[in-house]
Amino acid sequence: xxxANEEQVIQFPRLxxxxxxxxxxxxxxxxxxxxxxxxWLVLFSHPADFTPVCTTEFIAFAKRADxxxxxxxxxxxxxxxxxxxxxxxxxxxxxxFDIDIPFPIIAxxxxxxxxxxxxxxxxxxDTSAVRATFIIDDKGILRAMVYYPMSNGRSIDEFVxxxxxxxxxxxxxxxxPENWQPGDKVIVPPPATTExxxxxxxxxxxxxxxxxxxxEL
Numbered sequence: 001x002x003x004a005n006e007e008q009v010i011q012f013p014r015l016x017x018x019x020x021x022x023x024x025x026x027x028x029x030x031x032x033x034x035x036x037x038x039x040w041l042v043l044f045s046h047p048a049d050f051t052p053v054c055t056t057e058f059i060a061f062a063k064r065a066d067x068x069x070x071x072x073x074x075x076x077x078x079x080x081x082x083x084x085x086x087x088x089x090x091x092x093x094x095x096x097f098d099i100d101i102p103f104p105i106i107a108x109x110x111x112x113x114x115x116x117x118x119x120x121x122x123x124x125x126d127t128s129a130v131r132a133t134f135i136i137d138d139k140g141i142l143r144a145m146v147y148y149p150m151s152n153g154r155s156i157d158e159f160v161x162x163x164x165x166x167x168x169x170x171x172x173x174x175x176x177p178e179n180w181q182p183g184d185k186v187i188v189p190p191p192a193t194t195e196x197x198x199x200x201x202x203x204x205x206x207x208x209x210x211x212x213x214x215x216e217l
Contacts, residue, residue: 012117012118013116013117013118013134013142013145014142015142015143015144015145016141016142016143017141017142018140018141018142019033019043019117019134019136019140019141019142020033020113020116020117021033021034021116022106022112022113022116024078024106024107024108024112024113025083025106025107026076026083026086026104026105026106026107027083027086027087027090027101027104027105027107028103028104029104031076031104031106033136033140036074036076036136036140037138037139037140038138039072039073039074039138040071040072040073040074040135040136040137040138040163040167041073041074041075041076041134041135041136042068042073042074042075042076042133042134042135042136042159042163043076043078043117043133043134043136044057044061044075044076044077044078044131044132044133044134044154045077045078045079045114045117045119045130045131045132045133046058046077046078046079046131047079047130047131047150048079048080048081049079049081049085049086049088049089050085050088050089050092053150053151053152053153054079055093055097056153057131057153057154057156058077058093058101059093059097059099060153060156061075061077061103061156062093062099062100062101062102062103063099063156064156064160065102065103067160068160068163071160071163071164071167072138073163074103075102075103076103076104076105076106077103077104077105077106078105078106078108078113078114078119079105079106079108080108080109080111080114081107081108081109082107082109083107085107086105086107090105117132117134118132119132130147130148130149130150131147131148131149131150131152131153131154132145132146132147132148133145133146133147133148133154133159135159135162135163135166137166137170143166144162144166146158146159161179161180161181164182165180168180168182168186168217169186172186172217173189174186174187174188174189174215174217175187175189177214185206185214185215185216185217186214186215186216186217187212187213187214188205188213188214188215190210190211190212190213191210191211197210197211198210200213
């Protein structure tokens, strides 16, 4: 009974820690996490090949692949299907939708990668990865993760936006407000001391109050 309970324990990676290492066969050959150092990575799982919702997501990721590349970001898909199933599915997408899938897809039949990233949720399915998305920075640190139910597709626009927001925060030491888009004002980190709070309103920012100030980049 103890072993059965142990099998239900799901390990989840944690934000701002190194993303779990992997070495996996993909539709573009063997890939490891080390291959992506120096670039940002969007690693995303889908429940199964040849399913309608997943097909719409893969088409959407493919259409935005150049935009991701322009911000130094690679795409990497995954499902618990075979290498040959992935190849057949990408060929089918090309034949039926006239869309090339330019990024690799991990074949994860043994579920090693899926389990290390917490993609298996027994409440949803024991042998399929849920719609999970992980954003890993150019140093291999996990910066964001988002989970969706099997029944509903993701918004790829949001992942483009989120990568740009994270990169902006890193480069400028700022935060970004709800639905921030490049060119919008950013949030200045709140002061940490009474003295800084007193001075904040005189520092030339657009302030609503001492803790809430924005600026142009």
